[in-house]
Each structure stands twice: as C-alpha cells, then as structure tokens.
Amino acid sequence: MTVPNDANAARKPPFLRSRDEYKTLFDSVDTFLLDCDGVIYHGPVVVPGVKRVLQMMRDAGKKVIFVTNNATKSRAMYKKTFDKLGIPVDEAEIFGSAYASAVYMREVLNFPEDKRVYVLGEKGLEDELDAKGIKRTGGTDPEDRVFLPSMDFSAYKPDPTIGAVLCGFDSGINYKKLCKAYSYLRDDPSVHFLLTNQDKTFPTNGTTYVGSGSLSAPLVFALQGKREPTVIGKPNKPMMDAIIAEHHFDPKRALMVGDNLLTDIAFGNNSDVRTLLVMGGVTHKEEVYGENPSEIVPTFVMESLGDLEQLLDN
Amino acid sequence: MTVPNDANAARKPPFLRSRDEYKTLFDSVDTFLLDCDGVIYHGPVVVPGVKRVLQMMRDAGKKVIFVTNNATKSRAMYKKTFDKLGIPVDEAEIFGSAYASAVYMREVLNFPEDKRVYVLGEKGLEDELDAKGIKRTGGTDPEDRVFLPSMDFSAYKPDPTIGAVLCGFDSGINYKKLCKAYSYLRDDPSVHFLLTNQDKTFPTNGTTYVGSGSLSAPLVFALQGKREPTVIGKPNKPMMDAIIAEHHFDPKRALMVGDNLLTDIAFGNNSDVRTLLVMGGVTHKEEVYGENPSEIVPTFVMESLGDLEQLLDN
Numbered sequence: 001m002t003v004p005n006d007a008n009a010a011r012k013p014p015f016l017r018s019r020d021e022y023k024t025l026f027d028s029v030d031t032f033l034l035d036c037d038g039v040i041y042h043g044p045v046v047v048p049g050v051k052r053v054l055q056m057m058r059d060a061g062k063k064v065i066f067v068t069n070n071a072t073k074s075r076a077m078y079k080k081t082f083d084k085l086g087i088p089v090d091e092a093e094i095f096g097s098a099y100a101s102a103v104y105m106r107e108v109l110n111f112p113e114d115k116r117v118y119v120l121g122e123k124g125l126e127d128e129l130d131a132k133g134i135k136r137t138g139g140t141d142p143e144d145r146v147f148l149p150s151m152d153f154s155a156y157k158p159d160p161t162i163g164a165v166l167c168g169f170d171s172g173i174n175y176k177k178l179c180k181a182y183s184y185l186r187d188d189p190s191v192h193f194l195l196t197n198q199d200k201t202f203p204t205n206g207t208t209y210v211g212s213g214s215l216s217a218p219l220v221f222a223l224q225g226k227r228e229p230t231v232i233g234k235p236n237k238p239m240m241d242a243i244i245a246e247h248h249f250d251p252k253r254a255l256m257v258g259d260n261l262l263t264d265i266a267f268g269n270n271s272d273v274r275t276l277l278v279m280g281g282v283t284h285k286e287e288v289y290g291e292n293p294s295e296i297v298p299t300f301v302m303e304s305l306g307d308l309e310q311l312l313d314n
Numbered sequence: 315m316t317v318p319n320d321a322n323a324a325r326k327p328p329f330l331r332s333r334d335e336y337k338t339l340f341d342s343v344d345t346f347l348l349d350c351d352g353v354i355y356h357g358p359v360v361v362p363g364v365k366r367v368l369q370m371m372r373d374a375g376k377k378v379i380f381v382t383n384n385a386t387k388s389r390a391m392y393k394k395t396f397d398k399l400g401i402p403v404d405e406a407e408i409f410g411s412a413y414a415s416a417v418y419m420r421e422v423l424n425f426p427e428d429k430r431v432y433v434l435g436e437k438g439l440e441d442e443l444d445a446k447g448i449k450r451t452g453g454t455d456p457e458d459r460v461f462l463p464s465m466d467f468s469a470y471k472p473d474p475t476i477g478a479v480l481c482g483f484d485s486g487i488n489y490k491k492l493c494k495a496y497s498y499l500r501d502d503p504s505v506h507f508l509l510t511n512q513d514k515t516f517p518t519n520g521t522t523y524v525g526s527g528s529l530s531a532p533l534v535f536a537l538q539g540k541r542e543p544t545v546i547g548k549p550n551k552p553m554m555d556a557i558i559a560e561h562h563f564d565p566k567r568a569l570m571v572g573d574n575l576l577t578d579i580a581f582g583n584n585s586d587v588r589t590l591l592v593m594g595g596v597t598h599k600e601e602v603y604g605e606n607p608s609e610i611v612p613t614f615v616m617e618s619l620g621d622l623e624q625l626l627d628n
Contacts, residue, residue, distance in 0.1 A: 072465070140463075145463060149454075149459060149484075149485040149486035150485060151386070151485055153518055153519060153523050154519065156523060170463075170489075171463040171464060171465055171489045172463035172488075172489070173487070173488060173489055173492075174486075174487060174488050175484075175485045175486070175487055175524070175529075178487075178524050178528075178529075179523055179524050182515075182523065182524050183521075183523075186521070186522065187521075200535060200536050200538065201496075201536050204467055205467060205468065207497075207500070207501075208500065209467050209470060209493055209496065209497075210489070210492050210493050210496050210532055210533075210536050211536065213535060214492075214531075214532040214533070214535045214536040215489075215492075215532055217528075217531035217532045217534070217535035217536075218524055218528040218529055218531045218532065219524075219528070220531070221514055221527060221528045221531035222514050222515050222524050222525065222528040222531075224514065
C-alpha cells in the first residue's frame with residue numbers, strides 16, 4: 001500500500017473506503033501530521049468522529065502533531081482553541097508556522113544572540129520568538145503600528161542590529177513597517193528575509209480574506225531580482241526541517257493529512273512523507289480524479305479523517 | 315534616421331553627439347513626450363541646459379508633454395514643482411499616471427455615473443478623479459486610513475456601488491483598505507482592477523523606497539489566477555491611449571525621452587513611438603552597448619537632453 005511519491009504523478013491515488021483499507025493505512029503510520037482547519041475542525045465545528053479517532057491514535061501509541069500555517073497564534077493560543085472545542089492536546093504537539101519560524105531561526109540559522117529580527121506579525125509570532133530567545137523589534141509595538149500617513153522617508157534607514165526580517169500575518173501592516181523592512185533588506189544581503197508562509201488568502205465567515213503571503217508581497221515585489229525570501233510554512237521544506245528538529249520520527253512511517261493540495265499535500269510530497277487528502281475542505285474531487293487533475297497528487301484520499309472511527313467498531 | 319521599432323532589437327542604437335545629428339532629430343519631431351525625474355531635473359536640481367532647450371522647443375512650435383508615473387501628484391501639484399524649479403509649464407502639458415488613470419476611466423472605460431471607484435492613493439489622485447467627475451471613496455478618507463489593527467473581518471463585504479478599485483501610491487495603506495479592495499474584486503468580475511503604475515520602488519534621498527507597484531502587490535498576489543489588473547502607467551499602452559485621447563498628435567512625429575529602459579523606453583516601443591534614452595539617470599551605458607545588453611532598445615541615445623542647447627549656437 002506504500003507508494004513512492006515520485007510515482008504519484010503518473011496515477012490516480014486510491015480512494016480509501018473500506019475498514020480493511022483504513023486498517024492497513026493506520027498500521028503503517030507511527031506519526032500523524034495533521035492539518036487543523038478542514039481536517040480536525042471547520043471553523044467552530046469539530047469534524048464528526050475526529051475526537052474518537054484522535055483518542056484511538058493516542059491509545060495505539062501513535063505520535064500526533066498538528067501542523068498549521070496560521071502564523072498569528074502561538075502554541076499556547078492554539079491549545080486554547082483546541083480546549084474550547086473539547087479536544088485534548090499537549091502544547092508540544094502543536095506546530096504552527098509562528099513556532100516553526102522560531103525553531104528554524106534558532107536551530108537551522110543559528111540566529112546570532114546580538115542581532116534582532118524585525119517582525120511583521122502578531123503577538124502569537126512574538127511569543128514564539130521569545131520562547132526561543134530570539135531578540136525582536138517591530139511586531140505589535142505601537143511605535144511602528146500607529147502610523148500617520150507621511151511622505152517623510154528619512155526615518156527609513158539600514159540598522160546594523162537587525163539580522164533578519166520575518167513576515168507573517170500582520171493586521172497592523174502599514175507603509176512605515178514595509179519601508180523599514182525594505183530598508184533593512186535592500187542594502188545588506190546578510191539580513192535574512194523570512195516569510196512564515198505564503199498563503200494568498202485565508203478562509204473565514206464562508207469567504208476568503210487577504211492572507212500572510214499577500215501582506216509580504218510588497219517586499220517580495222520590491223526586492224524582485226535582488227533578494228528571494230525563505231518561506232518557512234507548508235508546502236516548504238523548512239517547516240518539515242523544523243518539525244523533525246524537534247520531534248524525531250521516521251518520515252517513512254509518517255503521514256501528512258490535509259484538505260489542501262497546494263499546501264498540505266505538496267508539503268508531504270516535497271519532504272518524502274506520504275500524504276492523505278481528505279474531502280470536505282478546500283479541494284474538489286475533480287482536482288484529483290477529473291480530466292485535468294492537479295499535478296500535486298496525494299498518496300491516498302479519504303472522505304474524512306473521522307471515518308477512521310470505523311476501526312473502533314467490532 | 316527614422317528607424318522602425320521592430321528592427322531595434324537587432325542593433326545598437328546610434329549615440330547622438332554632433333550638432334548635425336541633433337538637428338536631424340529635432341526637425342523630425344513635432345511632439346516631445348518627456349519623462350521628468352532624470353530628464354528635466356534630478357530631484358531639486360534642473361538638468362543643465364534643459365530650460366533653454368524647452369524654450370527652444372516652444373519657439374519652434376513643438377508640442378511638449380511631461381509624462382510621469384508618479385501617482386501622488388495632480389497636474390496642479392506638478393505645476394508647482396515646475397514653478398519652484400523656474401521652468402514655465404502649462405498644467406495641460408502635464409500627464410501623470412494619476413491624471414492618466416482619470417482620463418482612462420472616463421474616456422476609455424466610460425466609467426458609469428452611478429458607480430464609485432475605491433481608491434488606494436493620495437490627494438493628487440483624488441483631485442484628478444474629481445476633475446474628471448469620477449465618484450470615489452477610500453483614498454485619504456480617515457474612515458479607512460485611521461485603522462486600529464483588528465482581527466474582525468465582518469466589515470469587509472462586497473459593495474454594489476463600487477465599480478472599480480484603483481491603486482496608486484498610498485502612504486496610508488493598511489489591512490482595512492487592502493481587505494476592502496480585495497472584497498470588492500473577489501466576487502464581482504465587473505469591478506475594474508486598475509493600477510496607476512507598477513513601479514517596484516522610487517528613488518529619493520540617493521536611495522530607493524517601496525513604490526506604488528509594491529503597494530498593490532498584495533491585491534495582485536491575493537487575486538492571482540483569478541483577476542489580472544490593468545496597469546495604466548508607463549510602460550503600458552493605456553497611458554499612451556490616454557495621452558492621445560487628450561492631445562491629438564501623429565505618433566510617427568513624436569519622441570519619448572527618458573532615462574529608464576524599463577518604463578520610458580519600453581513605453582515608446584510598446585506604442586510605436588520613437589525613443590531617446592538620456593544618460594545620467596538610472597541606466598548604465600553597458601545596458602545598451604555592453605556584451606549583455608537589455609532587450610529594450612531605444613531608437614536613439616544622448617548624454618543629456620540639455621545638449622540640444624548646441625542648436626542655439628550659431
């Protein structure tokens with residue numbers, strides 16, 4: 001049942017429906033990497049069956065890691081979301097792109113003690129940088145967030161104490177923040193250019209709004225041809241590198257579960273981890289089984305993660 | 315001396331140096347389209363000789379049109395800049411991308427009387443829309459510009475009174491403005507998506523800062539694959555269409571003069587108007603005459619527009 005990823009493009013992935021198929025998959029996995037919105041819950045509603053399935057995973061000694069691109073929340077904030085939904089989780093099981101960015105800066109970049117990161121982002125991102133002891137500026141500081149439109153550009157200068165610019169979702173984005181970040185990156189190639197993720201939009205209230213990737217687009221566009229950002233979050237490898245740096249597991253015995261081909265499934269495929277696409281989220285069946293399918297092919301497809309509940313029936 | 319544009323790519327353009335060459339060029343032109351910064355002045359300093367050259371053009375009955383991508387200024391504001399520099403101009407000779415956008419909406423789109431345009435931009439852009447009787451909202455209105463960061467997205471909804479989103483340079487850019495603009499464009503393909511220009515950066519104080527094109531990048535990125543913007547300013551044809559809609563001239567007897575290959579020279583080339591590249595601005599000679607020259611080739615090259623002053627010597 002294990003199918004090498006590089007063969008995926010040439011075939012239609014199996015759509016798992018029977019108890020036997022569920023059992024074979026479940027037994028082949030030691031570590032479940034789970035996207036949250038669209039897999040565990042839809043906004044405020046838990047996907048039917050998922051609570052029992054998570055408990056079954058824990059009872060069977062599986063490792064469970066929640067992997068999300070949302071960069072506005074720290075692990076502690078995520079735990080509160082799970083608590084409200086009545087889903088027991090441990091903070092250490094949560095891996096958002098905010099925490100992944102902090103881990104990546106600490107473990108992969110060895111970000112220097114004497115440098116600061118200039119943050120375009122919310123408190124959740126700041127909390128995770130603090131947790132990893134990374135000095136920061138910008139972010140939610142009113143000094144940069146409260147800005148009266150002005151055509152005075154003299155305040156935007158390089159700053160030798162800045163060692164990186166990290167962009168996530170920032171509801172306080174403004175010209176001052178963009179121009180400060182640009183000025184740090186423009187002249188000094190040693191300043192790291194990092195994005196928590198490059199999601200165009202995010203879903204809420206049954207529609208979509210401008211997402212993190214769009215909020216960093218001014219910097220990416222202004223620096224085009226000069227600087228390329230490193231994107232941490234799904235579908236990019238730095239996120240997996242950060243997860244593996246913290247949780248040691250065998251990627252061959254792992255499974256990435258998600259509802260989004262472009263982020264979740266590509267994430268697994270890019271990291272040689274098998275993938276399970278669930279329906280009911282953002283992907284239509286035609287994108288997998290239609291006449292012009294996506295080039296991003298999951299290893300397996302299921303209707304819902306909650307359907308694994310069948311394994312509990314005798 | 316007139317060289318068809320499509321032959322340009324295959325050859326090195328002539329570098330004009332002699333009085334005879336200047337004379338032949340001058341006599342072949344009825345309408346001079348002049349970029350401002352880098353051709354007429356460098357910031358606060360007028361290019362030597364240019365004042366006399368402009369007077370010579372007028373005395374010879376040539377039409378002079380100043381063509382600039384800066385969308386923050388109305389023609390009236392531009393006239394003040396020229397006044398300060400001691401260069402006599404008539405408002406009607408000035409064509410910025412703010413005015414071009416208003417002309418384009420009125421003359422080319424026939425923008426409906428009962429619709430409003432949502433503006434990302436400064437007062438100069440608003441003034442030009444007003445001059446053409448185009449109803450507007452957003453822009454410098456404190457209602458949208460003064461924004462406390464918030465994760466409440468319920469305020470961002472489609473609005474049937476909005477018929478276009480127009481993005482220029484907006485020092486008051488914020489999440490509320492981006493999300494309102496996105497919500498207008500997301501669901502209604504009849505809402506026009508217009509950019510005054512797509513300049514990545516702009517030069518000031520001897521360096522560069524985040525430009526108009528970068529400030530609309532969040533919308534372009536968020537809507538990628540769904541909506542493509544119409545870009546008005548140089549090097550795009552809508553700017554020339556707007557100029558010709560106002561000033562009637564024979565493009566074959568016109569010359570676009572500029573210091574920037576990507577905007578000015580491409581603008582002329584895209585509109586079948588001959589081009590003159592001047593040095594001393596943003597282009598290096600190697601980009602024209604080096605081993606790996608730009609694919610954008612001017613019709614002629616000169617050191618400075620001020621050098622035409624020689625034609626006044628006897």
